[in-house]
Amino acid sequence: MNKITKTILRIWITVSALVLFGIGWVALAHAQKPASLADQFTNNTIVVETVDLAPVLSLEELAGTTNRPVISQPSVNINIPRMRTRGS
Amino acid sequence: MEYDQFSAMNTLVQVAAQGERQDLAQGFERVRQFVEQSEERFSRFRETSELTRLNRSTGGWFYASPEMFDLVKAALKMHNLTGGLFDPSVLSALRQAGYDRSMDEIQQKGVPSARTDWRWTPSHFAETGLDPETHAIFLPQGSQIDLGGIAKGWIAASAAEQLSQFTDACAVSAGGDMALLGLPTGEPAWEISLEDPLDPEEVMAIMKVPAGGLATSTVTRRQWQQDGQTRHHIIDPRSGEPANTHWLSVTVHAPSAVAAEVFAKALLIAGPAEVQTLLSRVSGLQYSAVDRYGVINGNLKVTEIGYAPTTTF
Numbered sequence: 001m002n003k004i005t006k007t008i009l010r011i012w013i014t015v016s017a018l019v020l021f022g023i024g025w026v027a028l029a030h031a032q033k034p035a036s037l038a039d040q041f042t043n044n045t046i047v048v049e050t051v052d053l054a055p056v057l058s059l060e061e062l063a064g065t066t067n068r069p070v071i072s073q074p075s076v077n078i079n080i081p082r083m084r085t086r087g088s
Numbered sequence: 089m090e091y092d093q094f095s096a097m098n099t100l101v102q103v104a105a106q107g108e109r110q111d112l113a114q115g116f117e118r119v120r121q122f123v124e125q126s127e128e129r130f131s132r133f134r135e136t137s138e139l140t141r142l143n144r145s146t147g148g149w150f151y152a153s154p155e156m157f158d159l160v161k162a163a164l165k166m167h168n169l170t171g172g173l174f175d176p177s178v179l180s181a182l183r184q185a186g187y188d189r190s191m192d193e194i195q196q197k198g199v200p201s202a203r204t205d206w207r208w209t210p211s212h213f214a215e216t217g218l219d220p221e222t223h224a225i226f227l228p229q230g231s232q233i234d235l236g237g238i239a240k241g242w243i244a245a246s247a248a249e250q251l252s253q254f255t256d257a258c259a260v261s262a263g264g265d266m267a268l269l270g271l272p273t274g275e276p277a278w279e280i281s282l283e284d285p286l287d288p289e290e291v292m293a294i295m296k297v298p299a300g301g302l303a304t305s306t307v308t309r310r311q312w313q314q315d316g317q318t319r320h321h322i323i324d325p326r327s328g329e330p331a332n333t334h335w336l337s338v339t340v341h342a343p344s345a346v347a348a349e350v351f352a353k354a355l356l357i358a359g360p361a362e363v364q365t366l367l368s369r370v371s372g373l374q375y376s377a378v379d380r381y382g383v384i385n386g387n388l389k390v391t392e393i394g395y396a397p398t399t400t401f
Contacts (some may be wrong), residue, residue, distance in 0.1 A: 017342055065223075080291050080393075081279040082091060083104055085339050086264030087306035087348075 089272060089347055092116040093308055096123045097131070097240065098191050101262030103247075106257040115254030119247045123262070126246070129155060130239040132179070133190045139235060143179070147229035149219070157223040158244050159235060164216050166238065166350040169369050171350030173354040175325035176233040177213040180206075187321050194312050201315050208328025236321075240265040241303055248345075249389040266302040267345040278302075282390060285309070285337035285378050293390035294375065301345030305352040306337035324357050334359040335377040341388055343372050351375070360385070 186199025216227030240262040248267035257270035277296035324331035342348035374388040
């Protein structure tokens with residue numbers, strides 16, 4: 001590759017880079033701009049759902065001095081009847 | 089509820105009665121005496137029993153006690169109701185299968201080999217004659233009978249009837265043939281444990297049943313070996329051989345202990361194919377059957393208790 005060819009190639013690469021940079025600049029300049037985070041907070045009402053929490057029980061209440069409902073667990077005991085089928 | 093239990097008729101007799109122990113003591117004693125007298129009367133293993141004498145009289149009239157007459161009459165009625173599936177005249181087939189001695193003796197000494205010259209002949213039990221006036225019984229020639237199962241049901245019912253003089257609610261079980269009179273106070277039903285036929289120590293389910301009779305027939309409890317084969321005491325009268333059953337045990341609730349015992353045996357022999365036919369013969373029959381995989385079938389409501397039974401037989 002001679003010296004002239006190298007010079008032409010360098011010029012072509014430089015010009016191409018500049019042209020593509022210019023096209024990209026113009027495209028971005030005309031694109032739709034995203035809303036900024038600050039705009040979201042100023043233009044919309046944000047609803048936060050809250051959960052009603054039961055009041056924390058006092059130590060006296062935990063000791064069983066109140067009439068709190070008691071959740072009973074199903075019994076797992078099975079009474080086996082004494083009379084049996086046996087079989088003959 | 090107060091309980092009493094004792095061994096008789098090669099099985100366990102259980103008694104339950106509501107009331108105070110001291111008030112029931114006389115009733116429990118009366119039950120014991122009645123069962124002992126009944127065993128003497130109905131056992132085919134005792135040379136002096138009334139049944140042994142009746143069996144010696146085939147082909148002629150035998151003047152029986154009111155109790156024997158009552159039981160043979162009930163057996164004849166049940167024979168007809170079950171279409172012949174219940175047949176006490178299978179005694180020769182039982183002997184051929186090796187059950188010619190008590191279970192205690194079989195367990196100790198084993199059984200003889202089957203006779204090669206024996207042939208099963210169709211039953212003639214339906215031709216049995218009864219004379220209500222004299223309590224005479226005519227068994228056809230060669231038609232000897234075994235009253236083992238139905239006698240237990242009859243004994244349980246009769247004993248419960250006697251015990252009812254001392255209590256409002258009682259149950260008598262003769263080897264699983266059970267008579268239930270009245271109901272325990274405040275209870276809508278009797279609660280009975282259903283045994284695993286493969287492991288009598290284990291309970292598979294709990295049954296809630298009204299007053300009446302409850303009985304279980306099984307092919308697993310009275311078993312023995314003969315000529316290298318497993319034999320049992322439930323004889324199919326159609327073949328004269330130990331029944332080849334679909335189920336291992338059948339429990340029946342019926343209006344009476346006698347009907348429960350007979351239909352438990354008939355259903356066990358007949359299997360699922362003939363259930364509806366048999367149930368239609370007597371009103372108020374309910375059954376629960378256990379197959380060899382431990383599955384409980386039937387229209388008798390049970391509460392399974394989650395026990396996983398043995399699945400080999």
